[in-house]
Amino acid sequence: MIRVLIADDEALVRASLRRILEPTDDIEVAAEARDGREAVAAVTRHQLDVVLMDVRMPAMDGIAATGEIHRLPRAPVVIMLTTFDLDEYVHNALRAGAAGFLLKDADPGDLASAIRTVAAGNAMLAPSVTKRLIGAFTDERHAKAGAARARIAALTSRETEVVTAVARGLSNAEAGSALAVSEATVKVHLSRALTKLGLDNRVQVAILAHDAGLVS
Template sequence: MLVADDEAMVRAGVRAILARDPGTEVVAEAADGHEAIELTRRHQPDVVLLDIQMPGLDGLAVAARVHRQVPAAGVIMLTTFGEDHYITRALQDGASGFLLKADDPRELLHGVHAVRSGGAYLSPRVAARVIAGLRTGRPADRARAQRPHSHLTPREREVLAGVGAGLSNAEIAAELHLVEGTVKAYVSALLGKLGVRNRVEAAIAAHEAGLASRGRGGP
């Protein structure tokens, strides 16, 4: 994976946390947005961890370019409490995970594992703040936050819970004893039923419905 942050101390801390997972290797570090894009193209990492505030190009602009130029790379945004308003834009730019710098280090490992396996990941505090923002935001956003989930079938709720927990389709299939293709079909149907655009927004919906509080897989 690639780690991009303009603070050397933060990069060192992230690398130290990731060193706990023998399945994760940091192949490159970047101190600004332009360098992050260049190194992502060069190394083709499976996960790119981006600080939102960076010199040159900010993490949001980098996320959009990575999504277009290296679509196989999953993007995780590293945010602070003061940057909640950037999350909606990051969703549109193709980010698959959101973590706070103040989160428990284990959340970083969970997030990397989830995004690397094709899932989406919101740390619990990020999810709580996104939902709170939706409920106090524009009327359309409030309506989405208050969307009833009673119209989902029990199986759809189980699949949605897996999405909210950051599991990939394969992991959900193994947990629910389903074929992976069946889970993929369920996820596609859920996006339509919930009126969301992607897996991250579906994960937010899972948190809204209280379906993502169970334990997560991963390191």
């Protein structure tokens, strides 16, 4: 049996969610809470598997409560429920430790399915949220790559070759052999590259080279 806590400041919403879940034979609504503080307290009192957490609540909002619950030992997993399909809520909820994000206008069957999904140890996001998160990740990755390439463009061709060799894990001696230059020359070019890029060490150089696409 999956034991669930419903946390929402509206009594009608809590009652509606309870009615949706009551016919299921594997899900039990074990407790309710009117705000984030009550939700955290309920988690400490009851043995729970899943929390259905509203985002916007008085006293303590759902995101703050999720963060506190996530830090508890043997914490239940949290599904955020909201009428607001906003990126800020999604990102903050996931950072706080939520395992799922579902809009309140979802089909009743989707609610029970989401509970079973997260109770089994998997993540669950509403389709519209998933699509936008993927888009945001892609945009962020492209922006990061563009910024890295712009920084690398400040290097000479030889410095770029040395940076690429370092990013591939080659030592100075190995890089010198690969580029047909001395180890001392590699050190000079690497030092100049570090200065131009404002970096401190080889690890940072390697990360930047990966972001810029110099190495896969």
